[in-house]
Amino acid sequence: MAVLNEEQEMLRDMAREWATNESPVAAFRKIRASGDPEAFDRDAYGAMAQMGWSGIIVPEEHGGSDFGWLSAGLVVEELGKTLTASPLIATTLAAAAIVLGGSDEQKAKWLPRLASGETIGTLAIDEGPRHDPAKLSASVSGGKLSGTKAFVHEAHGADLFVVAAADGLYLVEKGDGVSLATRKLTDQRSHAEITFDGAPADKLENGGDSLLDDVLDRARILTACEMLGMAQAVFDMTLDYLKQRVQFNQVLATFQALQHRMADLFGDLAMMRSAVEGGLQALDIGVGASRAAIIAKAEANRALHLISREGIQLHGGIGMTDEYDAGFYLKRARVLEAIWGSTPYLRDRFAGASGY
Numbered sequence: 479m480a481v482l483n484e485e486q487e488m489l490r491d492m493a494r495e496w497a498t499n500e501s502p503v504a505a506f507r508k509i510r511a512s513g514d515p516e517a518f519d520r521d522a523y524g525a526m527a528q529m530g531w532s533g534i535i536v537p538e539e540h541g542g543s544d545f546g547w548l549s550a551g552l553v554v555e556e557l558g559k560t561l562t563a564s565p566l567i568a569t570t571l572a573a574a575a576i577v578l579g580g581s582d583e584q585k586a587k588w589l590p591r592l593a594s595g596e597t598i599g600t601l602a603i604d605e606g607p608r609h610d611p612a613k614l615s616a617s618v619s620g621g622k623l624s625g626t627k628a629f630v631h632e633a634h635g636a637d638l639f640v641v642a643a644a645d646g647l648y649l650v651e652k653g654d655g656v657s658l659a660t661r662k663l664t665d666q667r668s669h670a671e672i673t674f675d676g677a678p679a680d681k682l683e684n685g686g687d688s689l690l691d692d693v694l695d696r697a698r699i700l701t702a703c704e705m706l707g708m709a710q711a712v713f714d715m716t717l718d719y720l721k722q723r724v725q726f727n728q729v730l731a732t733f734q735a736l737q738h739r740m741a742d743l744f745g746d747l748a749m750m751r752s753a754v755e756g757g758l759q760a761l762d763i764g765v766g767a768s769r770a771a772i773i774a775k776a777e778a779n780r781a782l783h784l785i786s787r788e789g790i791q792l793h794g795g796i797g798m799t800d801e802y803d804a805g806f807y808l809k810r811a812r813v814l815e816a817i818w819g820s821t822p823y824l825r826d827r828f829a830g831a832s833g834y
Contacts, residue, residue: 480755486549492529493556500525501562503803509563510666516635517668518563526566527595536573540589547696547761551703551754558707561806563667565598567700568632572599575640575647575693579685584649588638599638601697602627602650602672603690609819611690616643616674622655623648623679626671629661631817633670640682641674642690648679665810695771698818699757702778705814706754709782712789712807713747716740719793736792743785750781769831776824779815786811 482490501522509517526532534550536542550570557564573592576584591597603611606628616625623641630639639650650656655677658670682689717740720731730736757774760767786808790797797804819827 479751480548480759482548482552485545486552489545489549490552490556493531493553494559496525496529497556497560497562501557502560503806506561506563506806515660515668515670517666518565518632518635520635522562523564523566523598524595526564527593531566532569532595533573533593535570535577536589536593537577537585540585541593542573542589547699548755548758551700551758554700554703555707555710558704559711561708561711561803561810565600565632565635565668567704568600568636569595569598570700571601571693571697572638572640574696575601575682575689576649578692579647579682579689581683584680584682588649592638597637598632598635599640600630600632600636601642601693602630602633602639603642603694604628609817609823611642611694614642614644616641618643618645618648618679618681621679622676623650623674624676626673628671629663629669629817630672632668633658633672634660634668639672640693641679643679647682647685647689647693649682650674650677650679654678663813665806665813667810667813691768694818695767696761698771698775698824699754699761699767701814701818702754702757702774705778705782705811706750708807708811708814709747709750709778709785712785712804713740713743715804716743716789716792730792739788739792743788746781746784750777753777769828772819772824772828772831775819776821776828779821779824782811783815 509519530543531553533542534545535547537544554567569592573589576588588597592599605615605626616623623643627641637652641648641650655675657673661669661671663669685692720736721729723730753774757770760770789804790808793802793804796802
């Protein structure tokens with residue numbers, strides 16, 4: 479496990495206490511039942527912003543705390559444990575794109591608003607059902623962007639879109655030339671296909687040719703943090719269930735075969751944590767982030783897929799019923815496995831980067 483300083487421990491504990499008390503899975507159930515396309519509680523997100531979570535990676539001169547990616551990951555992991563629905567990850571990534579590639583004017587305009595929670599941002603990258611940033615047809619002419627982006631996460635509540643076009647990343651505000659079509663996915667969160675039709679666009683000129691890849695590295699690692707929290711929660715709830723459930727006059731946890739399965743999952747969880755925390759630390763020190771991001775997301779895909787599936791199986795058929803929470807984690811897991819690169823995509827990318 480990563481070695482945390484005192485401030486990071488306090489941040490983690492605060493996030494854990496808040497998520498457990500103020501945003502349990504019951505809160506997600508309430509949001510799901512409401513049918514609101516934004517699919518998050520604005521008051522809850524406002525509380526997160528007041529605690530400074532939306533500005534963790536934003537420099538202090540622009541209203542953030544510049545507390546680093548490991549700190550941001552600690553918060554996201556705790557929120558993942560309770561399936562907290564919020565645009566925190568999306569907004570953090572939008573802020574990261576501006577930190578990396580924005581001009582002084584763009585930073586001064588947007589970063590304080592993103593850090594304070596006044597503005598919600600998100601990434602609009604992929605144009606098809608599968609992640610493939612090498613194939614982008616969105617284009618800009620005369621400062622106007624046109625194109626379609628598929629399955630944009632947290633789109634309904636977003637005020638600012640960081641859009642990938644053929645020649646770079648652009649900032650596009652919600653409004654003229656931007657239209658949304660809701661896409662329903664199994665996790666019951668906010669997803670939309672967005673059509674940009676001559677929308678005013680402001681290019682992120684800095685960051686060089688690697689800007690999109692650098693932003694995607696951060697997207698993969700931060701998403702892996704949410705997946706880590708989910709995997710830990712599924713493991714814990716499954717273990718608790720096995721300790722309580724009785725069959726054949728015996729507690730399930732006393733069956734050696736089930737003990738072996740849980741022991742294997744514990745090992746998978748430890749491997750996943752090592753990969754994810756390695757990715758966060760790579761971002762903070764600025765060395766090897768690209769390879770670390772691929773490893774973190776690929777390992778998160780593998781481990782969460784296995785743990786969420788085993789969690790359902792070890793609960794039995796009731797695991798997928800609405801009465802139990804385990805099924806919600808599996809549904810969210812399948813969506814997160816697909817964004818910013820499936821396991822085969824990431825393995826192929828890693829092989830290419832290694833010269834194979």
